[in-house]
Amino acid sequence: MSKVTTFDVLARTYDAGFTESITGGAQRRTTYKWLRPLLAGNAMQLLEINCGTGTDACWMAQKGHSVTATDASPAMIEKAQRKAALTPAPHQPLFQTCAFDELYTTFQGRQFDRIVSNFAGLNCVSPAAITGLSKQFYQLLQPGGYFAVVLFGKYCLWETMYYLLKAQPRQAFRRWTNKEVMVPLTAQVQQPVHYYSIKTFAQLMKPLQLIQKKPVGLCIPPSWMEGYMQQHRRFFQTLVKWEERTANASFATSLADHAFLLFKKEAQ
Numbered sequence: 001m002s003k004v005t006t007f008d009v010l011a012r013t014y015d016a017g018f019t020e021s022i023t024g025g026a027q028r029r030t031t032y033k034w035l036r037p038l039l040a041g042n043a044m045q046l047l048e049i050n051c052g053t054g055t056d057a058c059w060m061a062q063k064g065h066s067v068t069a070t071d072a073s074p075a076m077i078e079k080a081q082r083k084a085a086l087t088p089a090p091h092q093p094l095f096q097t098c099a100f101d102e103l104y105t106t107f108q109g110r111q112f113d114r115i116v117s118n119f120a121g122l123n124c125v126s127p128a129a130i131t132g133l134s135k136q137f138y139q140l141l142q143p144g145g146y147f148a149v150v151l152f153g154k155y156c157l158w159e160t161m162y163y164l165l166k167a168q169p170r171q172a173f174r175r176w177t178n179k180e181v182m183v184p185l186t187a188q189v190q191q192p193v194h195y196y197s198i199k200t201f202a203q204l205m206k207p208l209q210l211i212q213k214k215p216v217g218l219c220i221p222p223s224w225m226e227g228y229m230q231q232h233r234r235f236f237q238t239l240v241k242w243e244e245r246t247a248n249a250s251f252a253t254s255l256a257d258h259a260f261l262l263f264k265k266e267a268q
Contacts, residue, residue: 007073009189011053014076018119019055022230023223026240027258030216031118031150033247034260038146039063043091044113047140049103050121054080054095060116066108069140070098088236100125104136111142117149120258123193126180130196130204138207144267147208150216150258154197157255158221178216184205198254198261208263217257219243 018024035252039046044065051057051069053076061067061084071077080095098106100122115137122130137147154175163172174181182190202210219242221229229236246252253259 003134006185006189006191007071008075009186011075011079013075014052015055015079017226018223019053020024021223021226022233022236023221023226026220026236026243027217027223028055028118030220030247031258031260032245034214034216034262035060035116035148035211038114038148038262039065045111046114046116047107047112048093048116048118048241049098049100050117050119051080051095052076052119052121053085054093056116056118057093057095058084058087058089059092061093062087064090064092067093068112069093069095070103070106071095071101072097100129100133102141103133107140111145112140113142113145115141115145115147117147119150120152120193122149123152123195124191126141126192126194127196127200127204130201134205134208137205137263141208145265147205147263147265149261149263150262151201152193152195153215153217153256153259154195154254156222156257157218158225158257162225198259201261202263205263209264210261211264212260212262213253214260215246215249215253215256215258216254216260217243218246218249218255220257222257 044084046060046065046067048057048067048069051071053098054069057069074097077095077097077265084093141147156175160172180192180194184190197215219239
């Protein structure tokens with residue numbers, strides 16, 4: 001299946017399975033904690049890639065920014081447009097179907113103050129393609145601009161401990177490999193995923209410079225634990241409080257379910 005078709009199959013259930021879940025919602029609020037300082041001040045030109053169903057684009061637009069949001073999946077874009085129509089904002093986000101390798105040709109001649117990629121979209125891109133993307137981002141960013149990305153954590157503590165306790169070492173260490181991993185999205189559809197260490201990803205993103213890393217989901221568990229957390233709400237709220245207390249534990253970023261990484265294009 002093409003990547004477009006792969007992500008199309010998630011469009012109908014993505015919000016229910018992640019955006020509206022208590023685990024996914026809590027992790028998203030953590031990413032907003034790190035994004036909020038980047039969006040303070042005057043209205044900016046923002047580019048969001050792998051925007052999914054548009055939740056983040058709507059949130060950024062509500063802050064008064066001009067948001068152009070892209071995704072390879074037409075079904076995701078269609079759902080995002082419907083969501084934006086119901087979300088009041090000074091400027092409605094502009095949604096556009098656009099694959100990663102089409103970004104520069106699509107927006108050639110434009111530059112953005114910020115580029116945002118939330119929740120592991122770039123984990124679906126090979127190392128060679130990431131190198132090409134970094135050059136596109138560099139061209140598309142204003143001097144002094146920022147690229148904020150949320151990737152899967154390489155050594156997710158929740159996932160490792162959970163599957164070790166279940167005596168499933170292959171699952172426990174699946175993120176630790178440097179090889180492509182086929183991840184089932186549905187019973188019929190699999191998606192190739194790459195789990196990057198922070199050091200490796202930073203190397204691939206040059207000449208952009210990594211200036212910040214923060215854990216997302218160090219204490220809040222992955223969304224596949226949603227059922228258990230729904231049944232143990234008090235325990236979940238305790239985990240949310242621990243997440244807040246460990247928010248600045250940058251040394252533990254790779255152990256979280258996701259990693260927030262901030263890159264800068266140095267002013268020339």
